[in-house]
Amino acid sequence: MPSKKSLHIESSGQVCIYCGACVGVCPLNCIYLDETRITFDEKVCTRCEICVKGCPVGAIEIG
Amino acid sequence: MSTELSTDVLVIGAGPAGSMTAKWAAKAGASVLMIEKRQEIGSPVRCGEGMSKDWLKEVGITPGRWINLEVEGARIFSPSEKVFEINEKSAGNEVGYVVERDAFDKQLAIDAANAGVEIRLKTAALGMLKEGSRVVGAKVKHFGETFDIRAKVTIGADGFESQVGRWAGIPTNIATRDMDTCLQYRMTNVDSDVRYCDFFLGKVAPGGYVWVFPKGDGLANVGIGVQVSQVKNPADAKTYLDRWIDKHPGYAKGKKIDMVGGGVSISPPLKQTVTDGLMLVGDAARMIDPLTGGGIANGCIAGKICGTVAAESVRSGDASKEFFQRYEKGWRARLEEKLYRNWLAKEKLVSLSDETFDKIVEVLAGVRLEKLNVHNILKAVHTKYPEVTREFEAFL
Numbered sequence: 001m002p003s004k005k006s007l008h009i010e011s012s013g014q015v016c017i018y019c020g021a022c023v024g025v026c027p028l029n030c031i032y033l034d035e036t037r038i039t040f041d042e043k044v045c046t047r048c049e050i051c052v053k054g055c056p057v058g059a060i061e062i063g
Numbered sequence: 064m065s066t067e068l069s070t071d072v073l074v075i076g077a078g079p080a081g082s083m084t085a086k087w088a089a090k091a092g093a094s095v096l097m098i099e100k101r102q103e104i105g106s107p108v109r110c111g112e113g114m115s116k117d118w119l120k121e122v123g124i125t126p127g128r129w130i131n132l133e134v135e136g137a138r139i140f141s142p143s144e145k146v147f148e149i150n151e152k153s154a155g156n157e158v159g160y161v162v163e164r165d166a167f168d169k170q171l172a173i174d175a176a177n178a179g180v181e182i183r184l185k186t187a188a189l190g191m192l193k194e195g196s197r198v199v200g201a202k203v204k205h206f207g208e209t210f211d212i213r214a215k216v217t218i219g220a221d222g223f224e225s226q227v228g229r230w231a232g233i234p235t236n237i238a239t240r241d242m243d244t245c246l247q248y249r250m251t252n253v254d255s256d257v258r259y260c261d262f263f264l265g266k267v268a269p270g271g272y273v274w275v276f277p278k279g280d281g282l283a284n285v286g287i288g289v290q291v292s293q294v295k296n297p298a299d300a301k302t303y304l305d306r307w308i309d310k311h312p313g314y315a316k317g318k319k320i321d322m323v324g325g326g327v328s329i330s331p332p333l334k335q336t337v338t339d340g341l342m343l344v345g346d347a348a349r350m351i352d353p354l355t356g357g358g359i360a361n362g363c364i365a366g367k368i369c370g371t372v373a374a375e376s377v378r379s380g381d382a383s384k385e386f387f388q389r390y391e392k393g394w395r396a397r398l399e400e401k402l403y404r405n406w407l408a409k410e411k412l413v414s415l416s417d418e419t420f421d422k423i424v425e426v427l428a429g430v431r432l433e434k435l436n437v438h439n440i441l442k443a444v445h446t447k448y449p450e451v452t453r454e455f456e457a458f459l
Contacts, residue, residue, distance in 0.1 A: 058298025
């Protein structure tokens, strides 16, 4: 069983509407929005999943 | 080769608060550089596009082509869709225009440019330049090139998803209960009434509301905000909005032509919006009205104060957080009381049951309140449903 932190996190480019809601809600400030691309600092991210809830369209997946 | 730029005032973000700050700083004599990470100011739109209008004069904005239409009032719909109508007078000018937000933002940037502000597009801040804990500019990326911009005063106007404050050491993190996750469709061929901005309360949008802002010719912005702490499953905002549209034939027949998302803070005001070398303004400073979700007016009002103080700071050669208290105190004197009051009201509203919403709206629909404020509302409700107002004693 992998630790939660070893899980990959990404925003689906097809689902994402690059609105920045995840960036604002991230408690560790580890998400970055660059026009139409969301990147996560996977080393800082603890996979707390708050961004998953904050995303209005369900674009963020962890696994 | 690394380029390095320097300026008196660096404004990060070219939304309304950024452009206002930049304009007023430039008008007061400072050299101002405003950077925007997107390729186009104002686009993509992330806004319901409804706004009040009584504050425009105060900050020097003249009505222009960005006005879509002027509404007469707002309607509040309870869960069983009893309706309570608020006109502009009774609401204290809370309603006003439905706007073209992209055109509005561009107009404000044009006003800033006309005041002498330099603007750079496709220029994203990557972090702060610091000397000790003091902010002295930002590291930026422009068309793949990374370089430093040194500034006597740096302004974080980077919106809801602000990172500047946190990079600078100002705690702007928000709890899930202090944020709504929002989604909106621009729809055509819907039955919206161009006289009103409509708000639908209750379980249709837990911890938020559904809005319909008319844009004329059968066009309307139909959107939702849901409190993040009440989100059960991913994409709940979309699920709730789609469900609401399905249940309203006047909208279910419409066609979606645009989709807009975003986060809205519904928090109490920040305790700190300045640090050495840096001030935060607008949504980045969590100045959004926590009851209505409106951020433009507050961002512009604070922006004028912020820009003025930035220029004074440059002139006096003092960019300490002590000097910036002029801004901190200035914007609070103008906005904080209402922000706090509306936050308290919001805290109460998100806890109400659908039955209670129905009772309140039913009473308000049946009485004629001359001036709409919390006190008058409670008095009216108390006469019919004293048990409802018991919860609100703190407001009386």
